[in-house]
Amino acid sequence: MTRLRQNPIAVLVSAEMVSFVTLIFICQLVMQTGIAPGLADPDYQWHLKAGELIAATGALPTGDPFSWTFEGQPWVLHEWLFQLLLYGVYSLGGEPAVLFMTALVGGAALFVAARLADRFIQRPLASCLLTLFFCVILVSFMAPRPHLFSYLFFGVQLGLLWRARYETKQGGLFLLPVLMVVWVNLHGGYFVGLAFLFAFAASESLRLLLVERVAPTGPGGGYLARLWIVLLLTLAASGVNPYGFGHLLYPLTVMQMEAISTISEWATLNFSDLKNLSFVVAFMGFVALMVGRRDKPDLTEILLPLVTVAAGIASARNAPFAVVIMVAYAGRFIGDGALLPLASAFGLDRRSAESQGDSLNPRIERLLNGLIVVLLAGYAIGASNSAQYFSRIAAFRPTELTDFIKQQDLQGRMMNEYGLGGHLIRDLYPERKVFIDGRADLYGDSFVLANHRATKQGENWRRHLDDWQIDYAVVQKQDAIAKLLYEAGDFALVFDGKIYEIYVRRGDKNGAVIQRFETTRTDGTPGNQGVKE
Structure with missing residues (x-):
């Protein structure tokens, strides 16, 4: 050759x-x-947002700009x-x-x-x-x-x-x-x-x-x-x-x-x-x-x-x-x-x-x-412009969820699960900041593990939310914490999507949203309007 x-x-x-x-x-x-x-890939989203921030400012951020839990901490x-x-x-x-x-x-x-x-x-x-x-x-x-x-x-x-x-x-x-x-x-x-x-x-x-x-x-x-x-x-x-x-x-x-x-x-x-x-x-x-x-x-x-x-x-x-x-x-x-x-x-x-x-x-x-x-x-170049592929990606992304958060102007501190953070950063930053995302090195062992155990296993979930004074939680339907939130009753289900749910803490802060959008789970899980430990 x-x-x-x-x-x-x-x-x-x-x-x-x-x-x-x-x-x-x-x-x-x-x-x-x-x-x-x-x-x-959810991490792609925050990488893209970080690049946008670097290009806009002409400098590397000295502290974390994306989360409210570690805001300003060295990144x-x-x-x-x-x-x-x-x-x-x-x-x-x-x-x-x-x-x-x-x-x-x-x-x-x-x-x-x-x-x-x-x-x-x-x-x-x-x-x-x-x-x-x-x-x-x-x-x-x-x-x-x-x-x-x-x-x-x-x-x-x-x-x-x-x-x-x-x-x-x-x-x-x-x-x-x-x-x-x-x-x-x-x-x-x-x-x-x-x-x-x-x-x-x-x-x-x-x-x-x-x-x-x-x-x-x-x-x-x-x-x-x-x-x-x-x-x-x-x-x-x-x-x-x-x-x-x-x-x-x-x-x-x-x-x-x-x-x-x-x-x-x-x-x-x-x-x-x-x-x-x-x-x-x-x-x-x-x-x-x-x-x-x-x-x-x-x-x-x-x-x-x-x-x-x-x-x-x-x-x-x-x-x-x-x-x-x-x-x-x-x-x-x-x-x-x-x-x-x-x-x-x-x-x-x-x-x-x-x-x-x-x-x-x-x-x-x-x-x-x-x-x-x-x-x-x-094929490779043409496939990069495939309408079918991008429609599937659009369906996978939590756009409907983030649109709901913005349109209903949910107030207070948001909690989210680890894998969703990148999507939320891309769609909600800078108006809203995430609880956690794919930057495990920033958040450290104790925080990442505590959030994982609370969301995936339901371990100390109430203490986790109370310690951080969470006003609304964005979770996957399949996560243990989703069912626990629904059954407890002090959080109202206001968004029930195919993959994700939003639970809002009962009270005046988001009372109007609860009154208008509170719903039941599509999987038929029984709810409880009273607070349950």
């Missing part, structure tokens, strides 16, 4: 471009079918660059542009992994298929949020390390500090990048100095010296952010919070979920390839994938990093003859390809590639 890289037109109709556009198409598809959250905007980018894209093209940007970044992350595999397979479309086998859990995270950039940058970092390791092109290592300057201002996943860079340097040092007994003064020693120098430079580059080096361990602090265990994307993988089960299947395939290669994998090729997979099992949020690693190293193992009979059957074996030659005339191949690129790119 090298002949196709001679000019820009050749690149556009190359197998590599077909692979890239296919992966973008897949990312677009999983969002539109609801497999991935896409624009329905670390470690994702400010993404938020500004998100708002810029939204300002230029609205939500269709945001949707396409999400598919583009997600597709790019997968494409980088596929290209790493293809360094050894040398069959771009086969590498694309290999990526699709591993990518289920990664594409399930498709949403306009900054973690997608971490998956992309992680792949780029691995590519630069591989160029130094397998191609002895070590000059590219010095791009890693530059990459880190951008990464540290986009997403907290930069800490994973630093940890992986350290693990790679340490593993390579053990491999060369202890296992292979390479002389420190030889070429191998120079390679190791560059790795450690680049690690120090990259560590220094992580301090180029609004909070300096005090921000270095911030992501680790967040990951150690007890409250994140209540958030599905941070919890340990639940293997009753099919997408999580696919991660196990992918790992089993990866191990089979590792065992089946001709030469034994070295220390780095064993240690790094296994550690990354373990991190992915411990926290679902880390699983996509493991996907990038597994795709890349799977290509390495296939290139070394892993499962050779199966590889030959699917045309993945380089020697088979070289002996047989191209099966298509180059002009026909370019024509077909170009047609595929046009069709898939056209």
